[in-house]
Amino acid sequence: MLHIDIHSFSYKKGGIPKDESGNGGGFAFDCRGILNPGRIEEYKTQTGNDIGVQKYLEENTEMPAFLELVKSIVSINIDNYLARGFENLQINFGCTGGQHRSVYCAIKIAEFIKEKYPEGTEISLHHDEQHHLNS
Template identity: 35%
Template structure:
C-alpha cells in the first residue's frame, strides 16, 4: 500500500493537491488526527486490495494532535507500511495574499498577525520538511501547473526535482526583479527597437525571435548559460534550494530579453527540469518613448 502524507504551510495548496490526488485514484482524507493513521492503515489493508493508494493531509490545524505525527509515522513503518511525505510551501508574501483573497484566518494568527503566524508555522514544520521526499514551492504555480507536477510524481513515476526554476524577462528601465537569484544583462545584443518595421512586435513573435537569434553572440550566450545552469542546478538541489529565479534583462523588457528568456526556458524544460516562464514587462514598452 502506498501512503502519501501531504503537509506543509497553510495556504500553500494542500486542499488543491488532495483534490488532484483524488483524481489520480488516491483515497484521500483531509486533517486526520495523526494518532489515527496506524489504525486507518489497518482498516485499508483489510479491504482486500481495494484501497492501494492513500493520501492523508496532516498539518498544524490538528493543534496538539499534530505532535503525535512522528510517533505515528514510526508505528506505520514498524507495521510494514511505506510512506512518503509531500511538503508544500510558498513565499511569505504569496501566502499572505492568498489569505487576504480568501478572507480566511491563519490557524496560528490568534492576534491577527499573519506574517508572525507564518514564521511560527515554518518553525513548527521545519523538522517535518527535512524528512519530506518531495518539496514543492507553489509560489508561482497556477492550478494546472501544480497538477502537472503532481502527475509527474504520482502518476508517471518520473524522477522528481525539488527545485522549481522561474525564468523571467524584464526591462532595466523598470527595475531589477527583487526576488532574482541570477541576473543577466542582454543589452549587448542588437536592438530590434531601432528598426522601424520591427519595434511594434514583441519577443514572442517570429519576426523578433528571428532577428535576435540570427546573432552569433545570442546563440553563444544561450549555449554558455545553459552549460552554467546544468552545472549549478544539481548543486542547488544538493544544498536544499527549492526555488531559483533567473532574470534576463534588456532595456524595456519587450524584445531581446523575452526571446532569450523563452529560449532558456525551453532548453531547461527539454533537459527535464521544472521550469516556469514570466515576461514581466512585455506590455509596458509599447510607446515611442525610449531610453538607452
C-alpha cells in the same frame, strides 16, 4: 522539486525583479550587449516571442553564443541545486525595454531547462513588461 522562476524585465522601467522566495536573488543576465531588434521599424511593435524577432536575433546578433554561455552557467547551478535538494532558483534576463531580447532569452532558457531537466524541476515564466505573454 526545484522551482525555477524565470523573468524577462526592463532595466529602464523596473530593474531586476525581487526574489520572492526569500533566498535573496539569483542570476541576472544583461542582454543589452546584443543588438536590439526594437531599433528596426518592422520589429518595434513585436516581442521576443515573435518569429521575425527570433530570426533576427538568431541570424544577425551574438545571441546564440550568449545563450550557450547562459545555458552552461545555469546548468552548473541546476545540477548542484538538484543534488543538494534546494527548492528555488531565479533567473532574470534584462534589456532596455523588456520587450525583445529579454523576452526571447527567458523563453529559450525555459525551453532548454524543460528539455534538459524534465524531472525534478518546475518552471514559472514571467514577462514583467509583456504581461500578455505570461504563462
